[in-house]
Amino acid sequence: MKLEMGYIHISDIEFSSESKIENGKLYVSTDALKALVLEDEKLKDVSFDIARPGESVRITPVKDVIEPRVKVEGKGGVFPGIISKVDTVGSGKTYALKGMAVVTAGKIVGFQEGVIDMTGPGADYTPFSKLINLVMVCEPVDEIEPHEYEKAVRIAGFKAAAYIGELAKSLTPDETKVYETETIKEGMAKYPDLPRVAYVHMLQSQGLLHDTYVYGVDAKQILPTMLNPTECMDGAIVSGNCVSACDKNPTYVHQNNPVVHDLLEEHGKTINFVCHIVTNENVYLADKQRSSDWTAKLCKMLDLDGVIVSQEGFGNPDTDLIMNCKKIEAEGIKTVIITDEYAGRDGKSQSLADADAAADAVVTAGNANQVVVLPKLDKVIGTLDYITKIAGASENTLREDGSLEVEIQVITGATNEVGFTTLSAR
Amino acid sequence: MSKIKVVHYINQFFANIGGEEKADYPAEKRPGEVVGPGMAFNAAFGDEAEIIGTIVCGDTYFNENVDKATADILEMVKEMQPDLFIAGPAFNAGRYGVACGTIASAVQEKLGIPSLTGMYVENPGVDMYASKVYMVSTKNSAAGMRDAVKKMAPLALKLAKGEAIGASCEEGYIPNGVRVNFFEEERGSKRAVDMLLKKLAGKAYTTEYPMPAFDRVAPNPAVKDLSKAKIALVTSGGIVPKGNPDHIESSSASKFGEYDITGVTDLTADTYETAHGGYDPVYANADADRVLPVDVMRDLEKEGVIGELHNKYYATVGNGTAVASAKAYAAEIAKRLIADGVDAVILTST
Amino acid sequence: MPDMVFGCRPFIVMEEVVRLEDYIIVTNNPLVRDREESRHAVEYHETGIREILEIIRNKVHVGQRLLTHPLSGSVKPGETPYKSVLMTRGKEPVDLMSVELIQSAIEACGKFSFKSEEYDERAMRDFRIIDWTLISSALESADSF
């Protein structure tokens, strides 16, 4: 399968009467966007804001971060099974707006975390401080249940991102990159001497605020399955997850999955990147057992030599991670896992909830309990309610000078477990 | 600003006194002297710090007189009032490494003076002290002196100034069980791909999070004649005399209990209970024999099936106790059991 | 538990999934009690997060087996005051995996410092809902055949 990605660099965003992209600048009509978002009767109002790198702005609580993309050639549309009809994506041509994102924010539940600081020490920990963010804060109608609100905001974000992506459809990309992978047989013939490698991608799948969708299917209902590496680039996997800010994968991370991209870089050179396997992280233990059996089985059926396994979220996914690792290693397939740690504020606690000697090659995205002081910023988009009161709290979370003492677990993407950032620990 | 004052500890070999034949050299204070590797440290410190005195001690002397040597050296350090204490580096010299670890952690703990040592990662001193005092990883012989000083001097200065210490791989110290965040050059996914390529090629790679290690110990020979054997009871189920006289904590306990059961033939609800917070205490509190079978052992002793039930039993709280301290308790318990002539142990766990 | 080197263990295969009626829900979440007790066996305890985990542990220690992960969800223990698990009703030989999972869940309580007394009623309600949806997702799996 072959996908040509065209990258259009966005240098700034401005509100305007007409939506368009000109000379790398995105003009957004908030009226048009608002009308689109409020098509959903569960939403009462929406407000828009722009946060640029370096500005004294804090966005919280963040729900999702999405990169606007548009399908230019080939089957299907972006976010298949969600806002485009179900069709296999990942081939043809897709444009992405680089350097920006749509950020959805809003207090879906009373305890939501998720901070993006555009400047200061907090900005170092979130990858999204480097983007120009179009932030939408959605307000629900009264008496709405959290799961309805979550769904409305989730869909609103995708619609907005698709709307903006559509503006780029007739543009000429600043940069083009072609990604191509082979079928099983072709790949074996073409790269007979290269080790066969796959990516086992664990998706959070446990209920409200903890779900991920694959082609619109709730991931807790899937059996582990295979994707072409390019499918995620068209939004085949999206986030419905907004708990555990530091180590959940926003949709942006699924679209730009770094393991997929870094394996594609090596494809045909040092490895044969065979496929992208998705599996879930369910609450029910028999599901964990079955899913890890299946990933190991798929890896074996594909005659793999090596696998990278990534995790999402805190606690019980450690069990899935270790089960996957152990069972895949038991098939004689070399495994590297990516995780993050909860080693306590002092760094002295047991980092993972599970462990095994088979996990002898671990990449860590750092200790999520590490404390950081976030200075007071000039502007807050959203609300500081929860962060100042409770999350990772201590006596002096909100300090006298207005700064916040928090654990980095409240920062969106700080310890991302698909290896999206450079933070680590020893 | 005045220079940071440093006291340096070395063995007889590095003090040019002699090799193994001089290893019984007792601890000696040399105020104002800079000896052997101290010269290299002084050069590396530049204007920031200087060695104000050196303590020399033979390795055999130190290890055969640990308590006295430690006390004497602590006194010497105290008199010189340094801001920083450096021991070694000891490279792969086992007894020197143990001495450096012992004295550096003692100075830090007892005198509150920041301390640093350095040694080869396989030196037995590492296992014993890496979690207690910063220890720079050195090469396995004195040929690595220049490299060792290059890593130790800047870390020593940071410690003396009370600056934040980075992750082990940044600062060059041996991992001490404390996880520290830092930013890598490459993102995690790229590091994972690189690690996988190495693993696939059978090349060496370093995991970023080592799983807790576990080793095995070969079984000891069986007891030949039970009827002459002295058997001891040990439990990780936290059985203590009623009222928990030693105040053993219910989890992450900072001590173990040693209790005399001379004349005790049965544990009852009135006399014994559990201090363990990791399981439902109802059953053990009603009858602690359910965890520590003293009643049955007394019967077997009386019937001559076993020679003797040891008159002391040992109790720990398995729950949440750090592996390192659990190991230390167990080693101490084993030492006492052997000293008391015990032949075999029944260990019960909850 | 003996003072083990955490986690490095031989793997234990979970037994066949139990049928409906064979499990109970143990919870300190009144919403789970109210919503589920007409359909399922519910053992409700009005108590804190650590205490409910200890109650679950004591059941595991005498041979009941966990059917759901006690660290369900990414809401941290202590952050959420509620926890519900599914476990077998009957007693079997003590299950290693259950022992380890519940132990590490209890230990995880100590890693976090939340001030749950400052929650407003809205947050409490949402925690109850989240815990309920987590256990519902497991009930769906448990009852699906």
Place this chain on the structure above:
Amino acid sequence: MVKEIERAGLPVVHICTVTPISMTVGANRIVPAIAIPHPLGNPALNHEEEKKLRRKLVEKALRALTTEVEDQTIFED
């Protein structure tokens, strides 16, 4: 703990309910117990029966101590 005592040269028998944990901690002679909160008892029995049960377990442990083993061994019966 069991490993450290064995390391010091004393034969140890580990009475433990979850034998895989006992294997993990490195015990060489292992006797399976009744339940975690009452490894050597069963509150469902009367005192006399319970003591008999305990004696059987302890005798099994003593038999383990008098048996030469080369590797980790679980003494089932």
